[in-house]
Amino acid sequence: MDIQKATEQIEKSGHLVFLVPESPTLDCLAASEVLASILAKRNKKVGFAGSLTPETIPNADLFPYLRTPPQPLREFVVSLDTSQISLGELRYEKHDNRVEIILSPNSLPIEKNQISFRAGNILCDSVLTLGLKDVEGDRPELPPEFFTEHPIINIDNADDNKYFGEINLVDAKRSSLSEIVYELVSLLTGAALEKEHATLLLAGIVSASGGFSSPQTNADTFLAASELMRLGGENQTAYGLVNSYLPLGLLQLFGRASVRTKTGEKENVLWSFVTKEDFEKTGRTPADTSSVLAHLEKTFPQKSATVLLSQNPEDGLVQATVAGEQRVLEAIRSREGGEFQSPYLKIFGVFPSFREAEVHITSLLKEIL
Template identity: 30%
Template sequence: VDKLRYNIIDKKLKIIITPKEGKLDPSQLTFDEGKPPFDLILMLDAANIEQLGEMYDQNTELFFNLPTINIDHHASNEYFGKINLVDLTATSTCEILVALFESFGEKTIDETIATCLLTGIITDTGSFQNSNTTPKSLSIAAQLIGLGAHQQEIIQHVFKTKPLSMLKLWGKALTDIQRDAKHSLVWTTLNHKDFEEANATKEDTTGLINDLLSSAPDTNIVLLLSEKEPRMIHGSIRTREGIDAAKIAGLFGGGGHTGAAGFVLQDKDIKEAEKFVLKQIRTYQEREIKGGKVE
């Protein structure tokens, strides 16, 4: 080889080799992937590896070749890491991280980190309104505020600041809300067109089921079905005490907590998903009532 140079065009690497004499035959060239510039994969708040979505799908080999640490608090966790730190008594993964960071040393948690950790605890407990709130979560929250966490800033950004696109989307969801008194069920749906018309993002459903739908009286199960991508349905479930939301989500391959859970359905439009999910939930309710497990 006389010269070797490269350039990048349209995000593609072009390698130019000039031989000292003659020409190179393609059979003389081989390509090997270099060592990935990572030492470890850390996975937080995921019950199974499929929840990592495209990050896993596009880097499957990386997940097999590198050490993986799975930190989570969901009862449905599949312990898919090479190292698994799963605490089912924790109200959030951030609660687990507080203890982990403390083990690193006294000055690990500064104001910024404390604010981030408190945000996770507040959002997972619904600002300490959900039934999963424990004395430990309240104690850790107080500890984080003592370390400088900006609690009022979190409340302002998470609960009191909503873009117009989100409000439009929520309005559509509330307009279409339905109730099945026999099965103590309230639900609503959002199709992909609703997101486009409201100019809303996938994240704009955040808080809808907790802040509004769960306020419905005389209701044991609240369901939100959202077609965030064409023929990709995201389901969110909230339940009253005595009904396991994670078990219901498990009917559709999902999981979560006793009072809050979720799932994803692929290759179904919103109407197909609505019919399918409602049938399964009603059957579940009737079976539980017959067994004397639901009052």
């Protein structure tokens, strides 16, 4: 990542336009709030293009800048129909509290109905994208040429990012956007973060890393979190924000998983089935299986085991992840192999269908329970 090049581009930009996903994660919101508010304090004109609204913000008190996200500034165009009029002179005069635009016709007088007003181009020196894999797609609020006319600073930690920016701050080894933004603003300002900003970035890291349990969690993740706490980041507030924030798409996935459940006839086992269409319709991914299992355990308690069968949107194969008593999970792992994912067991191997997965796991559980 070329952090230095990004800071140089930001420094020479007066107007910066932010782009975030339609359903931003808490990590994305935290990184956006901190970066945008710091840039605004450095006298940069910051605007958010797209669908970011106050309803998107989980806690307005912790997101004072995004509470009323500013729109990008635009030119204002005064248009005169010259098909019937010859214009001799155009000038403007400044007064104490106003500016007058003066049009001087050559022959015929100018009528009011010959003048119109409209919004012009977005004022933009650089585009900052956070958490976007690509900028292609339907963005009616932006003209098609917008992305080719302005340099893009692309900030992301997804391994399938398209590297569409002139400057790409993309690192799939980072657990969160907040880590990348922390490094960026530290170099940009050369000063310590305010404790409110440190708390937000800490919340972003905790949320994106699944409480420091995701495969992307590494020594750098813990180092960034410890530095943010040293700067005044409040651990309790950060975790409280994480626990209170659930994106709409994830809530929808919870609903789909809850509707498609059943209990085994003899064994005290809850089954839940998530199809590839469920992931596609909600905009979520198989990375959310741990969150879905946590929801199922809370909604349907006191089960010996909860089995979530999820279908990969890319290849249609079915993966089994199990929650339950530790002895049950250890017994499954000893027979089938698997890895623990805070604190659930993801079974090694995949199945071609839900039916085959259910039959195989049922037989296995009958031996154990």
